[in-house]
Amino acid sequence: MYAIVIILIFILSVLYAHLRGKEKLKFSRQLFDHSTFLGPVNMFMTGFSSLPNRAFFDTKSFPELQPLQDNWEMIRDEAIVLQNQIKAAESNNDAGFNTFFKRGWKRFYLKWYQQSHPSAQQLCPKTVALLEKIPSVKAAMFAELPNGSYLGKHRDPYAGSVRYHLGLKTPNSDACFIEVDQERYSWRDGEATLFDETFVHWAENKSGETRIILFCDIERPMKWKWAEAFNSWFGRNVMSAASSPNDENDHTGFINRVFKYGYAVHAKGREIKAKNRKLYYFYKWLLFGLIILLILLPSLI
Secondary structure, three states: HHHHHHHHHHHEEEEEEEHHHOOOHHHHHHOOHHHHOOHHHHHHHHHOOOOOOOOOEHHHOHHHHHHHHHHHHHHHHHHHOOOOHHOOOOOOOOOHHHHHHHHOOOOEEEOOOOOEHHHHHHHHHHHHHHHHHHOOOEEEEEEEEEOEEEEEEEEOOOOOOEEEEEEEEOOOOEEEEEEEEEEEEEEEHHHHHHOOOOOOOEEEEEOOEEEEEEEEEEEEEEEHHHHHHHHHHHHOOOOOOOOOOOOOOOOOOOHHHHHHHEEEEEEEHHHHHOOHHHHHHHHHHHHHHHHHHHHHHHHHH
16 A cells, blocks of 8 residues: 555655656656656656746845855856856766766856855855855855856756856856746846746857856755755755765765765666667666665565
């Protein structure tokens, strides 16, 4: 009985994720998307969210973030000084953004759920100190989108946060933009935006210049205290495991410690797909079935 309930909840969450918003991923892609595996959690987060169900939000609804915009020039100056540290992961230890690195996207982590990165405390102390005064900022980084970069349509995996972008060094051009559920925003120096990253979104920079922003995950406001407590608990105990380092002095979370093995399986899968597509899809569905079985196993015993 429990297994049937779990299966039904999972199916419902997959359909919920797929149908949410105007823009859709292909269902075959959504089924294997990382947002699907957090589907039941995400359905809870958006269902009990106090925010309206739309792509972009008014930054005035988050007054605690105003000090970031007030100090954007100071933040920009620290980002520019360490621009050569804003880079792709040096090894397969950043599962969340691994595909972006292949398209030129770069990052420098400032904090990730539990605490600030030691490398950030050393290299950009003023920005870190400012972020540490805002408890709702759960994760933060400097993110660079070079000219010519294109980030394809995707959903982010976790709905317990909303995404904040503050323009630091941008082209100030409509040729450099992000589109969220078919609504487009172009970054400008000193200007901020907030959006729901679990809607389908994509970004492109054809401006001829590099874009650098402060990129933050802000804890999603919930309707009730108990839902807020669960959101905070999940972030501290699950999302913190996806911490990725800037250098050898920073912590690497459990998810990213094992990601290199998963990436090796992925690379082998691409090799099989190039030789035999039918065999590749057989293995893919078999692996998906095994994952579902492992999820259901406790309720079947």
